[in-house]
Amino acid sequence: MLSLAWRNLGRNRRRSTLTALAIGFAVMVLVFAMSMQTGQYAIMIDNATRLASGHLQLQAADYLDNPRLAAVVEHARDLTEILLADPAVAAAFPRLATFALASHGERSYGAGVAGVVPDAERTWSSLPSMVESGRYLAGSPDEAVVGSLLARNLGVTLNDELVILGTTREGSIAALAPRVVGIISTGIDEFDRSLLQVPIDAFRDAFELDDEASAIVVMAKRPGEAKALAASLSRQFAPLHARAWPELMPELEQAIEVDRVSAYFIYLLLGIMVTFSIVNTFIMTVFERTRELGMLMAIGLTPGRLQVLMQAEAALLCLGGVLLGAIAGTALVLWLHDVGIPLGDVSDELVRRFHMPTRMYPAFDWFDLLIPSLLMLAATQIAAFLPTLRIRKLQPMEALRAT
Amino acid sequence: MKGENVVRTLALTRDYGDGAQRVRALDSVDFTVDKGEFVSLAGPSGSGKSTLLNLIGGLDTPTSGEVWVGDDCLTAKSAAELAHIRLHRIGFVFQAYNLLPVLSARENVEFVMQLQGVDATERRERADRMLDAVGLAALADRRPGDMSGGQQQRVAVARALVTEPLLLLADEPSANLDSETTESLLGLLRAMNERFATTIITATHDPIVMRYARRHIQLKDGRIVADDIGRPPV
Numbered sequence: 002m003l004s005l006a007w008r009n010l011g012r013n014r015r016r017s018t019l020t021a022l023a024i025g026f027a028v029m030v031l032v033f034a035m036s037m038q039t040g041q042y043a044i045m046i047d048n049a050t051r052l053a054s055g056h057l058q059l060q061a062a063d064y065l066d067n068p069r070l071a072a073v074v075e076h077a078r079d080l081t082e083i084l085l086a087d088p089a090v091a092a093a094f095p096r097l098a099t100f101a102l103a104s105h106g107e108r109s110y111g112a113g114v115a116g117v118v119p120d121a122e123r124t125w126s127s128l129p130s131m132v133e134s135g136r137y138l139a140g141s142p143d144e145a146v147v148g149s150l151l152a153r154n155l156g157v158t159l160n161d162e163l164v165i166l167g168t169t170r171e172g173s174i175a176a177l178a179p180r181v182v183g184i185i186s187t188g189i190d191e192f193d194r195s196l197l198q199v200p201i202d203a204f205r206d207a208f209e210l211d212d213e214a215s216a217i218v219v220m221a222k223r224p225g226e227a228k229a230l231a232a233s234l235s236r237q238f239a240p241l242h243a244r245a246w247p248e249l250m251p252e253l254e255q256a257i258e259v260d261r262v263s264a265y266f267i268y269l270l271l272g273i274m275v276t277f278s279i280v281n282t283f284i285m286t287v288f289e290r291t292r293e294l295g296m297l298m299a300i301g302l303t304p305g306r307l308q309v310l311m312q313a314e315a316a317l318l319c320l321g322g323v324l325l326g327a328i329a330g331t332a333l334v335l336w337l338h339d340v341g342i343p344l345g346d347v348s349d350e351l352v353r354r355f356h357m358p359t360r361m362y363p364a365f366d367w368f369d370l371l372i373p374s375l376l377m378l379a380a381t382q383i384a385a386f387l388p389t390l391r392i393r394k395l396q397p398m399e400a401l402r403a404t
Numbered sequence: 405m406k407g408e409n410v411v412r413t414l415a416l417t418r419d420y421g422d423g424a425q426r427v428r429a430l431d432s433v434d435f436t437v438d439k440g441e442f443v444s445l446a447g448p449s450g451s452g453k454s455t456l457l458n459l460i461g462g463l464d465t466p467t468s469g470e471v472w473v474g475d476d477c478l479t480a481k482s483a484a485e486l487a488h489i490r491l492h493r494i495g496f497v498f499q500a501y502n503l504l505p506v507l508s509a510r511e512n513v514e515f516v517m518q519l520q521g522v523d524a525t526e527r528r529e530r531a532d533r534m535l536d537a538v539g540l541a542a543l544a545d546r547r548p549g550d551m552s553g554g555q556q557q558r559v560a561v562a563r564a565l566v567t568e569p570l571l572l573l574a575d576e577p578s579a580n581l582d583s584e585t586t587e588s589l590l591g592l593l594r595a596m597n598e599r600f601a602t603t604i605i606t607a608t609h610d611p612i613v614m615r616y617a618r619r620h621i622q623l624k625d626g627r628i629v630a631d632d633i634g635r636p637p638v
Contacts, residue, residue, distance in 0.1 A: 005504070005506065005507065005515075008506035008507070009506055011506065012505070012506060292502070293502070293504070296496075296498065296502040298463075298487065299461065299463055299490060299496050299498075299502075300490065300491065300496060300515075300516055300519075300563070301487050301488070301490045301491020301492070301516065301519055301520075302487065302491075302519060303483070303484050303487040303488075304483065304487075305484075306519075396463075396464070397463040397464075398458050398463040398464045401463070401498070401502075
C-alpha cells in the first residue's frame with residue numbers, strides 16, 4: 002500500500018513537488034522563527050541572570066519571602082568550594098545584601114547595598130561592563146559603585162565619600178564610608194535608583210558578619226538545566242534552598258511564556274493556512290481518480306482501506322516536504338547562529354539602553370525542529386482526511402461511471 | 405440453494421430515479437448460473453445487461469429481489485462484506501481495462517493477491533504463471549501506458565483470474581479492441597473457463613463474444629427474453 006501511495010505521488014510530479022515545497026517552506030519558516038525565539042529568550046535570560054540573579058542561588062529557605070540579614074547561608078566559603086567542585090557548576094560566589102540608608106551631604110536615599118566579590122562579579126556579572134564613569138570595584142575595602150540615578154539623587158560624583166548606615170543582625174548600627182569609584186547605568190531605572198555595591202569583606206566588617214552570605218550565586222555550565230541543577234542542589238544542601246532564575250525572577254519567565262504562547266498562536270494560523278492550500282490538492286486528487294477508486298472498490302478494497310491509501314499518500318508527501326524544510330531550516334539556523342543577524346539601526350538604541358547584542362543569534366533546539374514537523378504532519382493528515390471523507394460515501398458503480 | 409449454482413437471482417429489480425423520472429432498468433429477473441458456465445448477456449443499450457452484471461457483482465444495490473453468489477446473499481451484506489466477497493470470490497474485467505497506471509503488469513496482477521494477504525513469494529509465482537497463461541510473460545515489467553489495448557485487457561483478465569474466483573464478470577470486454585484482439589481475448593477467456601472451470605458472465609453487444617459463450621441470455625427492457633443454454637463450443 003505504501004509503495005502504491007509513493008508511486009501515485011509521481012503521477013502529477015509538478016503538483017506533488019509544489020505541495021511538498023509548500024510544506025517544506027512552511028516548516029523552514031517555522032523552524033527559523035522558533036529558533037529565533039529560542040535565541041532571543043536565551044539572550045534575555047542571559048542578560049537577566051548576569052545582571053542580577055545568576056542562574057541559581059543557594060539561600061536560606063525563607064530568604065526569598067523575607068530577605069533580611071538574619072536569613073543567611075552559614076559557612077559560605079566551604080559551601081562555595083563544594084559547589085565549585087560540582088561538574089555542573091561553572092562558578093559560585095557569595096553575595097550579601099541588605100537595605101540601608103546612603104547619604105551624601107544633606108541628601109539621604111534608601112539603597113539596596115550588596116557586598117560582592119569583585120573578581121567574581123567582573124567575570125560573571127554584566128554590571129562591571131555597565132560602568133558609565135569611573136571603574137568597577139578593584140577590591141579595596143573603602144570603594145563603592147553606585148547606580149546612576151542613586152548617584153544623581155545623592156549628588157555624588159567620582160571620588161566622593163558616601164555614608165551608608167544600616168542595621169546589623171543584632172540590631173546595632175552598621176556604618177560604612179566608602180569612596181565612589183564608579184557609577185553604573187543599567188538602563189533600568191529600578192536598578193539604577195538603588196544599586197550600591199561594596200566589597201564583601203567591607204560589608205562583613207560593617208555588618209558584623211563572618212563567613213555568612215545572603216546567597217551563593219551559582220552559574221551553571223548548562224544554563225538550560227538550571228532548574229534541574231537547583232533541584233539537585235536543594236536536596237544536597239537541605240535545609241538550604243537552591244532557587245533557579247525562574248523562581249528568582251518569575252516575571253521574566255512569565256513574559257517569555259506569554260510571548261511563546263502568542264507566537265504559537267501565529268504558528269498555528271500559519272499551519273491552518275497551509276492546510277487549506279493542501280486541501281485543494283487532495284480534493285483534486287480524489288476527483289481526478291474517482292473512476293480508479295471505483296475500480297479499486299470493485300476489486301475488493303474497502304472505503305476504509307482507500308482512505309488509508311490516500312492518507313499514506315499525504316503522509317509520504319508531507320514527510321518529503323518536512324524533510325526538505327527541516328534540513329533547510331536547520332542549515333539556515335546553524336549558519337545564522339554563527340554569523341548572527343545584524344539588527345541595523347535599532348541596535349544602537351538596544352545596545353545603549355538594554356545592553357543587547359548588536360546581532361540576533363537564533364539558537365538550535367530539537368524541540369524547535371520537532372514541533373513544526375509534527376504540526377505540518379498533522380495539518381497534512383487533516384488536509385487529506387477532509388476530501389477523503391467523500392470516499393466513504395462513494396458507491397463503486399457511481400465511481401466507475403465517473404469521467 | 406442448489407449446490408452447483410454460482411449465481412442466482414430472485415425477482416431482481418432495479419429502478420433509477422424518483423417519481424415521474426423513475427426508470428425500471430431491471431424488472432423482476434430470475435435466473436441461475438451454474439459452476440463452469442460461460443454466459444453472455446446481450447441486448448440493446450438500456451436493456452439492463454450492465455445493471456444485471458453490476459448487481460451480480462455487488463457493485464450496485466437492487467430496489468427489490470435477491471442476488472446470491474455461491475452461498476452469499478449479496479442483498480443482505482454491508483459495504484465491507486460486499487468488498488470482501490468481491491475480493492475473494494469475484495473477478496472483474498472492465499471495458500476500459502482499469503489497470504493501475506503506476507504499477508507494472510506483474511504488480512497489477514499481484515495487487516489483488518496482496519489485498520488478500522498472500523505472501524510475496526507466492527504472489528510473484530502466481531502472477532508470473534498467470535501472465536504466462538495470457539501470453540504476456542515477456543511484458544511483465546511494463547506499465548499499462550506502454551502496452552496496447554489488447555495487452556492491457558489481457559493483464560486485466562490475468563488480474564481477475566489470478567485469485568481463482570468463483571465468478572468472473574466482464575462488462576463489454578471487447579468494446580475497445582479490434583476483432584483480431586477480441587478473438588484472441590475470447591479464446592483466452594474460454595481457455596480459462598475450461599482450464600479452471602471459472603464461471604464467466606459477460607455483458608456484450610459483440611457477436612464475437614456471443615459466439616464464444618456457451619449460454620446466451622437476451623435482455624430487453626429489463627427482462628430476460630431469451631435464454632439459450634447449451635450452445636456448442638466455437
